[in-house]
Each structure stands twice: as C-alpha cells, then as structure tokens.
Amino acid sequence: MTEPTLSDFEDDTAIFKATGPPDHWLTTLNTGIWGFASDNESSWERVSAGDLILFHSTGSDTHDGNWDSGIIGYGIAGTKRTKEYPLWRSEVEAGENAFPYIVELTATHWRGNIGGVSGAEIGEKSHEQIHNDIESLLQNRLTLGEIEEETGSRFPVMGSFSSPSDGQQHLRLLQSEPLTTVRYRNRDVEQAESADEPETASQSFDHLRKREGITLDGDALFDDLYFDPDERRRIQSAVESAVQSGKHVIFTGPPGTGKTELAENTCKALLHNDQYTDYQISTATADWSTFDTVGGYMPRDEAGGSLDFVPGQVLERLPNGDHARNELLVIDEINRADIDKAFGQLFTVLSGQPVQLPFQQAGSEVEILPADRVDWSSQPASHEYVVPESWRLLATMNSYDKTSLYEMSYAFMRRFTFIRVGPPSGDLEQAISKYVELWGIETTEPDEAAVATVWRTMNSHDRAIGPAVVKDMLEMMSAMEPATIEEKTTQAVASYVLPQLEGIPQRKEIVQQLFETRVDESVLRQVASEVLQVPLE
Known part of the structure; x- marks a missing residue:
C-alpha cells in the first residue's frame, strides 16, 4: 500500500505519540482502536479527528517478553467514544475495563509484516501465537537509536501519551520505508453491504x-x-x-x-x-x-x-x-x-x-x-x-x-x-437548436443566439467549452424570464463561463472579447475583476 506523506496533511495537523506494549498494538491493528485509562481522560480530550498518532511500542509485552522499543506505525484519529468492555490483553486477563476512553482510527499505517499477524481476538491466542504475531508486527520498526542518530535528539518514551516536539521528523523517518495501510469499518456496515450482494456461487465461468x-x-x-x-x-x-x-x-x-x-x-x-x-x-x-x-x-x-x-x-x-x-x-x-x-x-x-x-x-x-x-x-x-x-x-x-x-x-x-471528444464546430446556432430539442429546454431564439455568440468566442481560444456548459447557461436564462437578454446573458456568463477561465494566461483577452457579446459590460467587468483577479480598464 502507498501511505500518505506529510504533504497530504495540513500544516497544522497535530501529531501525538502513544506508548503501549506490543501485544496491545496487536489489538489496535485488528480493531483500529486506541484506549486511555480513567486517569488519562484529559489526554483523550486533546485528540481531534484528523490528528496523527505515532505508535510507540515498549520493549516488553504484558507478560515480560522482551523486544527492542521503537515506532512501529501511525494512525489517523477519527471519532472518540467510551467503551464498557475489556479489549486489550491486560484487560481481558484481568476482566476489567481499564481503558474506557477510546479513539477510533480511520486508518493505520505499519512498518511490520502485517500479513503475518493472526486476526484472532487476543483472548483466543496462545502465548506462542502472540509472540509470533509480535515478531511480525515489530519487523522493520524504527528504533530509538535510529531516531536519535537522524534527529540528534531522543524520542520521548516516558508517559503513555504526549505531543513530541519533533513529531514531523519522526513521521518522515517512519515513512522512509514502505508502510502497509489498514482501514476500518464496523461489522454492521459490512453485513448490510453483503446482504445486498447477489448470490454468485456455482456460476458458470x-x-x-x-x-x-x-x-x-x-x-x-x-x-x-x-x-x-x-x-x-x-x-x-x-x-x-x-x-x-x-x-x-x-x-x-x-x-x-x-x-x-x-x-x-x-x-x-x-x-x-x-x-x-x-x-x-x-x-x-x-x-x-x-x-x-x-x-x-x-x-x-x-x-x-x-x-x-x-x-x-x-x-x-x-x-x-x-x-x-x-x-x-x-x-x-x-x-x-x-x-x-x-x-x-x-x-x-x-x-x-x-x-x-x-x-x-x-x-x-x-x-x-x-x-x-x-x-x-x-x-x-x-x-x-x-x-x-x-x-x-x-x-x-x-x-x-x-x-x-x-x-x-x-x-x-x-x-x-x-x-x-471536442466541442462542436461550424454552425453553433444549428447545433444549439439540436441540443435544445434533445434536452427538452424551453428557450427563445434570442437566448440561443446570445449563447451561441458566447460559445463561439470561447471556442476561438484554447479554452473551449462543451455543450454541458451551454445547457447550464440556457437553463439559467430560461428561469430568469422576464429579464432582458443582457441581464440573462451576463448572469449566465458570470456563473458558468468565467470560472472556466480561472488561472489561464489569456483570461483578460477572452473577457474583453466577451464584452462584445450581449452582456452588461459594467456588471461583467466588475465580476470578472473579482473572480479572475485581472485589471480590466
């Protein structure tokens, strides 16, 4: 999978660090959830949708298995809620809800071998299976030594949740190797979707x-x-x-x-x-x-x-x-x-x-x-x-x-x-009459003639427009009765033609030619100056 890069996020996107044992991160991988203890509610409240959370795995799991500490991935925060059931390994074994405040992640991105991690719930796995899954999850992790060597500073391992000052550098280092993306949806949605799918078993190929x-x-x-x-x-x-x-x-x-x-x-x-x-x-x-x-x-x-x-x-x-x-x-x-x-x-x-x-x-x-x-x-x-x-x-x-x-x-x-698929050439008045018949629009010959003139002006430059824009113009003009032809054409040009000119070098020249069509020049001049940011004497 191709992971988002820094350029995909807003400059003011908050980056946090969450620290937990590697067996807890196995549950986050399979559920898309990270939790906060009751005494850490204030940290949970700091998180907003779209924030990034770096995944820091500690050097030991909840049963004292030992691995090297490091950053193993990151997630994008979504909605927040509370839960009333045990989820992580330590909660399941203790039969308690120790982390009631949770953040649902919309997507997670991992450095490890995600395909090698079992999808079974943590309570159903043997210690050996958990250790094997941890080995796969921690593969290719960004070690604390690598972080210090690249940034000149130590990664903040203390505390379960914090906002590191070098978060953008840590994310950039994390993305220096390919990441595997996982996205999340709940079972109710999936079942509703699958219920609508036709049965295809035993079909002929x-x-x-x-x-x-x-x-x-x-x-x-x-x-x-x-x-x-x-x-x-x-x-x-x-x-x-x-x-x-x-x-x-x-x-x-x-x-x-x-x-x-x-x-x-x-x-x-x-x-x-x-x-x-x-x-x-x-x-x-x-x-x-x-x-x-x-x-x-x-x-x-x-x-x-x-x-x-x-x-x-x-x-x-x-x-x-x-x-x-x-x-x-x-x-x-x-x-x-x-x-x-x-x-x-x-x-x-x-x-x-x-x-x-x-x-x-x-x-x-x-x-x-x-x-x-x-x-x-x-x-x-x-x-x-x-x-x-x-x-x-x-x-x-x-x-x-x-x-x-x-x-x-x-x-x-x-x-x-x-x-x-280009715009029509030749007799545009005749083309418009064919389109009007096809579209079933009630319009007038003066309206059609005015739009044909605008269309011809646009198509004489390298910013041609197609029939769909003409349809929008005619429908607007038809709805503006009994305004004058100049009022209708001016409004239609301002609404549907000027936006097509944004950012092109010839926009001033084209607008000046549009002044020669059946428009209110003073009104269109003002609108064009505001929309296209060009001086029109």
Whole structure:
C-alpha cells in the first residue's frame, strides 16, 4: 500500500505519540482502536479527528517478553467514544475495563509484516501465537537509536501519551520505508453491504473465456447525446476498434463535451455481449491510493476478528473464487488521482503480466492473473483475481490538466486508446437548436443566439467549452424570464463561463472579447475583476 506523506496533511495537523506494549498494538491493528485509562481522560480530550498518532511500542509485552522499543506505525484519529468492555490483553486477563476512553482510527499505517499477524481476538491466542504475531508486527520498526542518530535528539518514551516536539521528523523517518495501510469499518456496515450482494456461487465461468465477437450497439453509444454525423462516425469507429483490439479507453477533451456520458454509454453499448455482467462508475480523487483501486486489509468488526483482504475498485470488478463477474469499470476524471500512488501494481496488470500482492486471502498470497494464465475448466481460487481478455477499463480525462498524462508510464499508456471528444464546430446556432430539442429546454431564439455568440468566442481560444456548459447557461436564462437578454446573458456568463477561465494566461483577452457579446459590460467587468483577479480598464 502507498501511505500518505506529510504533504497530504495540513500544516497544522497535530501529531501525538502513544506508548503501549506490543501485544496491545496487536489489538489496535485488528480493531483500529486506541484506549486511555480513567486517569488519562484529559489526554483523550486533546485528540481531534484528523490528528496523527505515532505508535510507540515498549520493549516488553504484558507478560515480560522482551523486544527492542521503537515506532512501529501511525494512525489517523477519527471519532472518540467510551467503551464498557475489556479489549486489550491486560484487560481481558484481568476482566476489567481499564481503558474506557477510546479513539477510533480511520486508518493505520505499519512498518511490520502485517500479513503475518493472526486476526484472532487476543483472548483466543496462545502465548506462542502472540509472540509470533509480535515478531511480525515489530519487523522493520524504527528504533530509538535510529531516531536519535537522524534527529540528534531522543524520542520521548516516558508517559503513555504526549505531543513530541519533533513529531514531523519522526513521521518522515517512519515513512522512509514502505508502510502497509489498514482501514476500518464496523461489522454492521459490512453485513448490510453483503446482504445486498447477489448470490454468485456455482456460476458458470464459460463466458469469461471469450474475447472475440465483441460488438457495439451504436444507438446506445449516443443515447441522450448529439454529435454531427461526421463526429459521430469518428467516435463510434474509434471506440469499436479500441474494444475489439483489446485496448482500454480514455476519453479526453474540454469540460462539458460529454466524456462521462460517452464512457457510461460505451458500457451500456457493450452489455448485450454475454462476456459482461455489469458496469460500475467511480470518480477519482487526489486522495486515492492503491487501497482504493487494488485493495488492502480491513478488520471485520471493531471488537477484533479476522484481518481480511478487501478488493478495491478494480479487483471488485474481476472474477475470483465463486464470483463469475466481469464488470466494466469507468473512472471519471482519472487525472484527479496521483497516477503512481493510485494505480501501483495496476501498471503491471494492464500490461498483461501477473502480479502477486503483499496481502493474504484464505491463507494464500493474493494474485492478479491474466486470462491466459488460468485454466478455465475449473473456477479460480478465492485468492486469485483474473483479468478476462474481454474486460475493459474506461476513463475520462480533462484535457485542460494534462499533467497526469505525462506521468503515466509507456507500459500503462500503450494499453489505452485516447479518444478526443471536442466541442462542436461550424454552425453553433444549428447545433444549439439540436441540443435544445434533445434536452427538452424551453428557450427563445434570442437566448440561443446570445449563447451561441458566447460559445463561439470561447471556442476561438484554447479554452473551449462543451455543450454541458451551454445547457447550464440556457437553463439559467430560461428561469430568469422576464429579464432582458443582457441581464440573462451576463448572469449566465458570470456563473458558468468565467470560472472556466480561472488561472489561464489569456483570461483578460477572452473577457474583453466577451464584452462584445450581449452582456452588461459594467456588471461583467466588475465580476470578472473579482473572480479572475485581472485589471480590466
């Protein structure tokens, strides 16, 4: 897993240190909880959601087993509450609730061999099992000697909870080695989700062998979309050739040109092929990591239990074990995600190579296998996720932010066909009338003419806008009746066009050209100066 770095947190994020015996940290790993004693309520009250807590393991466990002290990971604080039951080893053996004030962590990040730690509750483990688990948990820990050598100061080991002055340096040192991420949810949520999942046991996997014969329903591809005949033929030909030749697809273009609708319609246009079982849409974010796309460990319940591998967005679409699914996946705005951080092992997967993940499922290493490595005469094992030859990943990318495109490796890019979806050219008045008919908007010819002029002005620069922005403008103008055409156009431009110009060098020139359309120049001048931070004489 890829752990968050310092740049992912706010500058004023509080960093605390929690000290406890290594067997207590085993429980925190499996539950996502850290506790405070009754006489330490004031420390518990200092913690807020989003704070970071460094995990300091002492040199001995609660039964005097001896290890080297060190920092073994960190967690991100979530909600706080009290508990009324024993949870940690010392509590369970004493039959008391010694740490009633708890912080529920939204995620934890560990330096050790997390896959080697048993998910059983602490009371069910033998002393030998606990010692083995501690050995795995403490692997690769950041020792106190290493901290002193790197920072020139000693780590504050005294006290069960404190705020170290060098917390950011300690976190940076901790992140110098790869960390394994674990995220948490309670059993009630998981059971509710699993209850909604269809039964897939004993399904046939025959349909997953097929690659040839994939066809595209052209009518479904353009459902609720309008393109002129030439553009329609170009897009359909590009999509067909991509999916039939084994390529994944990224639709690129300016905002509002219909990229997301085309990606979803492509899925609908493919579902009549019996190779596919469904499709899903997900929107990328800057917070995505391989936990979101590939998967990672997650406990089954808050009071302990097995630490299970949970598949991410991509693996959840693929067949494994008794799941004979082959779901198309659409990732909207893929360039919002850090490609390297979010896709990790998928670079190799999309290049057609097998990948072994650093996680275990049903006692075996989780594997992602290309279809040619699988014997379809028997279903895959529960730890095997197979990429059928017919499976496709579709994505959209805003062409105004191409940075992520150049961060993709060649092995990643060559698996995709990039299809541009641009704004219409030519007679924009005629195009608007076609769109208005498609959208079912009640508008007027003057409104359409005014918007067409604005649209033509924008598209004459390298900040073109698509039909979706035009739709927003017309809907606003229709709702503003009986205002003047200048009032309506000015408000629509201020609301939907000016935000598209933020940060581009030509924004002053474009705004000055917009003054020549049917707008109230004095009002638009004032709004543009405030929104775009440019002087307009």
